[in-house]
Amino acid sequence: MRSKRYSESTISTYSEALKSFLFFYREKPVVEINNEDVIIYNNGYILKNKLSASYQNQIVNAIKLFFKTVRGTKIEVDKIHRPKRAKLLPNVLSKEEVKLILNAHSNIKHKTMLSLIYSCGLRRSELLNLKPADIDSKRGIVIIRQSKGKKDRIAPLSPKILEMLREYYMGYKPKTWLFEGVNPGEPYSEKSLQSVLKQALQKVSITKPVSLHWLRHSFATHLLESGTDLRYIQELLGHNSSKTNEIYTHVSTKSLQQIKSPFDDL
Structure with missing residues (x-):
């Protein structure tokens, strides 16, 4: 293998x-x-x-x-036959819930990690594998190298995230990895990152079983609701097939909100 x-x-x-x-x-x-x-x-x-x-x-x-x-x-x-997989909708947070979670931490490192996952639609491993050189401030992009499927891709770098990254960098000065653990040169652990999210949820009293992947799903759904084409969302998420992204059309509320229930005319 x-x-x-x-x-x-x-x-x-x-x-x-x-x-x-x-x-x-x-x-x-x-x-x-x-x-x-x-x-x-x-x-x-x-x-x-x-x-x-x-x-x-x-x-x-x-x-x-x-x-x-x-x-x-x-x-x-x-x-050898496969089982039929259940067609489950992705878990999505509202923008208000995302804002609460991202602002829960006063620690700039913790706040930046969670914010970067949401702002770029990153997988947990993709965030932890980032290096300082992967933040291209001149081109306004984040380079995600050798992610799932051994593919490189790019994501737009939000000006607000860039400001946070600069503040974080000045305070922590990471050497090898963008986000390092207690020992310099060692990447931040997955367990510690999950703990950062758990602490944020406790601080803002969100009791849903939110995972880091919910932030990625929310990123894609919020993009769709703001009018972004599914093809661009596919590229941003690093999906091979457009069918993978079609699940987000089922959880987007933008179109649903325009439908008037017949109950309102009773």
Whole structure:
């Protein structure tokens, strides 16, 4: 997987998923495992333990990848079926809620991290992998390097964010990473970033189970509501397919607000 440039996160996820499957058949030689065994594992382990469809998909991905490379087995990879994924709407915050969250911290570092995620629609890992040189103030862009799918992309740099970044930089003077942990030269941890958001939610008394990804979803939805074309939103988010972005049309309230309910005429 490393030779094919899979991310360490994907390698870890697939390894754990495959470990679960192979442990289930620990008494059976790998070369004897067949498609019927996959169905039995699904019914006897995944469904029995009420595990999610997304976890089942991870299992399927791991099994397919493993048995494509292991020859001389009874598994027919192309006949392994995936579960139907639930079509869930993305979680979106109102602009007022976003403003409360972003202004919750007086600490400029914490405030800048959360604000940058929302203003550029960043994934958590993309924020933590930023370097000072990725902020191009002259061109007014943020360069997101080797994000999901090993792709580079750019996002517009808000003048307000640039002011915050300059204040933050003067105070902290990061060396290697834009946002560093306690030890200089080490990136800020994912756990600490999640804690920053959790503290912000507590300060403004928002009890929704908000995650960092909600800020990214809110960025896309608010762009759509302000009239931004879906194709541009696709580029800004780094999505391969435009279909991925169509979910935001289902949570945008701009069009809904223009529809008059027949109840009003009663």
